Amino acid sequence: MVNEGREIEYFMKIRQVVEELSLSVLAGEDFLEQEVHWGYCCDLLSRVMSKGKKGGLWITVQTHMNIVAVAVLTEIACIVIPEGIQVEEEVLKKAENEGVVILSSDMTAFELAGKLYKMGIGPWSE
Amino acid sequence: MMTSRNHIMEQVYTVEAGNFVLAGEASGQIKKVLKQLGVDSNIVRRVTVAAYEAEMNMVIHSVGGELILKVTPERITVTARDRGPGIPDIGLAMQEGYSTAPEIARELGFGAGMGLPNIKRCADSLNMQSKVGEGTILEAYFDIKAR
Numbered sequence: 001m002v003n004e005g006r007e008i009e010y011f012m013k014i015r016q017v018v019e020e021l022s023l024s025v026l027a028g029e030d031f032l033e034q035e036v037h038w039g040y041c042c043d044l045l046s047r048v049m050s051k052g053k054k055g056g057l058w059i060t061v062q063t064h065m066n067i068v069a070v071a072v073l074t075e076i077a078c079i080v081i082p083e084g085i086q087v088e089e090e091v092l093k094k095a096e097n098e099g100v101v102i103l104s105s106d107m108t109a110f111e112l113a114g115k116l117y118k119m120g121i122g123p124w125s126e
Numbered sequence: 127m128m129t130s131r132n133h134i135m136e137q138v139y140t141v142e143a144g145n146f147v148l149a150g151e152a153s154g155q156i157k158k159v160l161k162q163l164g165v166d167s168n169i170v171r172r173v174t175v176a177a178y179e180a181e182m183n184m185v186i187h188s189v190g191g192e193l194i195l196k197v198t199p200e201r202i203t204v205t206a207r208d209r210g211p212g213i214p215d216i217g218l219a220m221q222e223g224y225s226t227a228p229e230i231a232r233e234l235g236f237g238a239g240m241g242l243p244n245i246k247r248c249a250d251s252l253n254m255q256s257k258v259g260e261g262t263i264l265e266a267y268f269d270i271k272a273r
Contacts, residue, residue, distance in 0.1 A: 045182075046240035049175050050247070062235045069150025073157060073174045090147075 010120050011035040011055065014078050014101055021105060021115060023080065027092040028101030034077045038124040041113050045070050052076050053124050057116065059109045063087045071100045078102070082109040135163075135197045141181055141206075143190040146234060152193045153177040156204070163197060169268055172248040173202055176266045179241040180206035186231045187211075188262070201250075202268040212258035220246065 015032040018025060025032070037055035042048050043062050052058065052074030059080045060067060068091060071079055078101035081087055087102060095102045105112055137159065139152035157174040165173075177193060184191045184206055191208030213219050219226075220242050227237025246252050249266035256262040 043235050044238040044240070045235040046179065046238045046244060049178055050240060050244045060235075064234055065147045066150055066234065069154060069178070072154055073150070073178050074171075 009037060010122075011037045012119065012121065014057075014103075017057065017078075017116070017119070017121075018103060020119060021107075021112065023103040023105050026081070026087055026102040026104050027095035028078070028099065031077075031099050031101050034101070036077055036121060039113060039116050039121045040076075040124060041109050048076075049074060051124060056124065057121065059112055061085055061109065063091060065091050065094060067091070068094045068098055068100050071095075072098050076100075080105060080112060082107055082112055133199050135159075135195075137195045139193045139195075141184040141188075141191050141193055141208075143185060143188055145185060146231075149182055149185045150178060152181050156193070156195050159195065160197070160202070165197075165202070165270070169202070169270065173204060173266075173268050176245045176248040176268075177204045179244045180204060180264055180266070182236060183241050183264075184208050186227050186236055191261070199270065201270055204249075204266045204268075206262070206264040208261045208263075210259060210261045212260055213256040213262055214258055216254055216256055 014034050014036055017036055035055050036057045038053055039057045041059040043060050045066060048070050054075040056076040057078050058076045059082060063081060063085055067079055080103045082105055084106045141152055142148060153174055156177045160170045160173060181193055188208035189210050194205040196203040218224055222243040223239040225237045225239035231237045245266055250269045251267045253265040
């Protein structure tokens with residue numbers, strides 16, 4: 001269903017991404033078998049709402065409750081919070097309840113995106 | 127809240143002004159309902175994005191309002207109705223990048239001036255009326271069989 005015209009659709013399991021980039025799992029431990037097909041890096045929620053796609057990995061420094069809503073509504077597979085930014089417990093609880101994976105890294109968004117791109121995760125195709 | 131008569135379903139969700147914690151709940155509910163009804167996933171996605179943007183607009187800009195989902199076999203209507211303050215210039219508000227969102231909303235990643243343009247892009251048609259001092263009513267229509 002996320003295969004939109006491309007012959008071979010590359011993806012990784014969230015678990016592989018977590019392992020390769022040594023990410024911390026803040027929420028959604030039970031959902032790491034989901035597939036990551038695309039990456040997107042943005043802190044403006046409306047942009048993410050308009051572009052976000054199923055099977056996406058979304059890097060953002062935003063950590064408030066609405067990132068969970070955006071992920072649920074767009075069916076983005078996981079959110080990655082860069083620079084070791086703390087996420088409040090209520091947000092993590094909400095994510096857990098909604099089945100949204102939240103990951104964390106000490107790397108910057110730039111480094112994370114660069115590494116993911118090298119690993120074969122590309123941008124969303126229109 | 128929910129009526130089901132002659133294949134018409136209507137649901138009303140209250141949207142609280144300034145409540146960024148609850149924001150997104152109503153559109154989340156709308157998504158669940160449409161999925162349960164077995165609506166095509168592409169339509170569900172478009173309705174959900176439009177509902178979310180309309181909900182956020184009311185959270186950020188209005189004094190409070192409601193989001194109404196209406197489903198018939200032919201089409202889905204999302205109505206956002208608030209109690210003010212009203213939009214002085216709808217044409218300007220529709221322009222991508224134009225925003226009057228306060229700093230607090232911008233810090234949370236809102237106020238990119240994409241809300242109404244996103245709704246317009248997602249919906250098959252859009253009707254919007256506003257009166258300063260009274261309120262705004264936005265109706266977004268989605269054809270179930272088209273596209």
